[in-house]
Amino acid sequence: MYTGRTEKPCCLCGRPETAHRIDIPPRAVQLLKHSEPIAWRDIEGEVSLHFCADDWHTVRDLVLETxxxxxxxxxxxxxxFVLREDFEALLNATREEPDQRPLEAEMLNDARETLERFGDGDDLVETRDVVEARIVSWALEDLGSPKRPVS
Incomplete structure (x- = not known):
């Protein structure tokens, strides 16, 4: 019986023990290695990337210093991540592609707010939050404006 998301291994090295997680918007899956076969438009909610402690130090340095x-x-x-159910196959009915723009807008707004607080010297901003905010901002900037869902 499936009870929801399961923890994933480190997305860089594959180690099963992870120490940190960041979330990215579904469209950012296109920027990941080996993402070609993934129907990113069918992803519901954010995509979580997990990192082991060793790789997290590398990621942190790469983002913050480089x-x-x-x-x-x-x-x-x-x-x-969670893929929407395949209603077309189950019910022989067509379902609209999910509109991920509200999620992207929310994640980008949160990222900008975090980076602004960090820039203002807020000591309560966690390093993990700054790393995630920069990655989300860069990913959405690289991908440009989202296309309107097909109606």
């Missing part, structure tokens, strides 16, 4: 995104090195097969 200003580079780690997404191209993250294996999409190790990401955690």
């Amino acid at each position: 200003g580079m995104s780690p997404l191209s090195r993250c294996n999409a097969a190790r990401a955690s």
Whole structure:
């Protein structure tokens, strides 16, 4: 019996023990390694990437010190996400593609708020939140404006 998301291994090295997690918007899956076969438009909710303690230090340094995104090195097969049910196959009915723009807008707004608070010297902003905010911002910037869902 499936009871929801299961924890995933480190998206960089595959170790089963993970120490940190960041969430990215569904469209950002396209930026992950080996993402071609994934129907990212059918992802419901955010995509979670897990990192072991060793790789988290590398990711943190890459983002905060070098200003580079780690997404191209993250294996999409190790990401955690939920695909919408295949109603077309089950019920022989067509269902509209989900509109992920509200989720993207919310995640981008949260990222901007976190980066603004960090820039203002807020000591309560966690390093993990800053790393996630930069990755989300960069990913959505790289992908450009989302296309309208097909009606």
